[in-house]
Amino acid sequence: MLKKLKIDHEFQSKIPPLTFHERNQLETNILEEGRILHPLIVWNGIIVDGHTRYAILRQHPEIQYTILEKDFANRHEAIIWICKNQLGRRNLTPEQRNYVLGKQYEAEKLSRGGAHPRSVAPPSEAPIAQNEQLKGTGSATCDRIAAEYGVSRSTVLRAETFAKSVDVAEEAVPGTRQAILSGKLKTTDKAISAIAKAPQEERPALVQQLYQPKPDKPMRRTPKGAAAAQYKAIEEISAKMEQPAGPLEQSDILAELEDALRLMISRWNTCLAHNPDHRSACQAGIRRLAE
Template sequence: MMNLNALKIDPEFQGKIPPLNAEEEHILEQNMIQERRLLNPLIIWNGYILDGHSRYRILKHHPEIAFEVKEIQLPDRYAALAWICQNQLGRRNLDPERRKFLMGKTYENEKLSVGGSTHREHDESGKFTSCRQNVHMRSTEKRTCERIANKNGVSSKFVQRAEKYAKGVDAAEAAVPGAMEEILTGHIKATDAEITALAQTPKEEIPAIIKELRKPKKDRKAKKPTSPEKSDVAADDAPDSNEVHTEDEIEPVSNSPPDFKRSIQGHKRCLTDEDRKRLRQSIDNRHHKMTVANGSIMMCEVQGAKEDFIRRWNLVFKDYPDVFEDNDCRSAILYLIDDTSAYLQTIKERVL
């Protein structure tokens, strides 16, 4: 068994992992003490912990707990960062903002990794051909983007926007330490465009912007309209009016316990004609008294909701059977079960 003192913590690596709150860490500690062993190994690279920072911290206080270490091979530091981000994306208790940030950092670091870089091409005389390399690089980046998108069930455009969003979050953290967690947990409620713009903002101006974004939206200073000439939206990023956006492309839905839930910041940037028609109909319906559903219609709705709930949970547990072996996930599942049971009990009391 490897000596715990031989393991190292990299602040940048640790910063990509959502920290546990006091209650969650206490539950994890109690589970580890009860089991007297670590169910999942600590994942390391070159001696640095990639997954298991909270477990490592607890192990330092409880040397009697048995543990294992699994070392993985990666080409460089960027690949290690990409691995951490993608590993966190596999978890289900992520806020939408954090999921978007991690996806952007995965894409950014995979492009920077030696393992994912392109080889320079040369002509017959041995001279470096920059044009051919640029074409090759764009092709490689496109494949990388598509692979990350497919793995996470979103579109390539979402991944590209996520990278820009992540750079804005990084800029905020560099100027105002602690701003990253405020943004990723929804304490700072801002649009994607507001966060993305921070990457192009002088560092000395960011603290004032963050201070403004901390205010409720109704108390913020009105923005001056941006002229078309000064718009920082590139032509290739402009939305296609005929494009139909999927739900995952717009914003993933969090399956987190209530403690982790935050208001979703994403929104559709472009509506199709069909979207506008449905939206107009929805608004019109708000001004008319809705017809009371009869018993059969109501029970169909209730039964359908119940069956959908069971189907989705079964699907998750089938695709991710290891979720029952992870202490963090088990604690989150128990929390969700208790919260759902409490809600169903209130309905039962109304029925009785």
């Protein structure tokens, strides 16, 4: 039965691959157990989930395994299931989550729009904006998916654009999708979208530009006089705020400091998550502040 199973690369591309360490750990666990605990999910002989487990089985055919056959009406329904299954994981990078969310929305529009299972245009020909033919269906679908995952409809629309743009970049330079989704290649939605909008012959060069190291921009330092004035204003506001009538307990002081530390870490992570190109400059600035 194992030899009859097939891999569909479109299905596989919707599943973020394990890291080298995760893959080795999974293989170790399987060999120790002597069997695969989770079944391979299959549709019409095609693997829907369990590609890594399947690869390990090919290397160790003595391992026991089970197969769970799924019944989908078409390829789009299979992709929807894959995306939902992946979005239920907690270890996705923001890029992976964004990509899978976009692919689910794309598949649901196609599934509910009555498109033929094989009539999906290749990424290089697929429009970045919503398909005019599916606008009515897409709007309701977008709202439902947004409610399902607790995000805004604009987040879903941006995710679709991001996913299609990443696929275009992958076509131009194979391996780019994995580099972006794993976080190894730091870029912006704007840069990725620009590649998708460019003529096909220009895309490989634009993708290669993403791989070029970006020089750190010099950090703009606030003039000492202006910084001093800002600190003084903050101190004056703080002094006017209600203060405890008596001395604080040690636990209260530590709680105050802990809250301040959490806020600082949260702001730091938020700033760097949205501005990865400035990480080195920001770290240098923090070191200067600590001196």
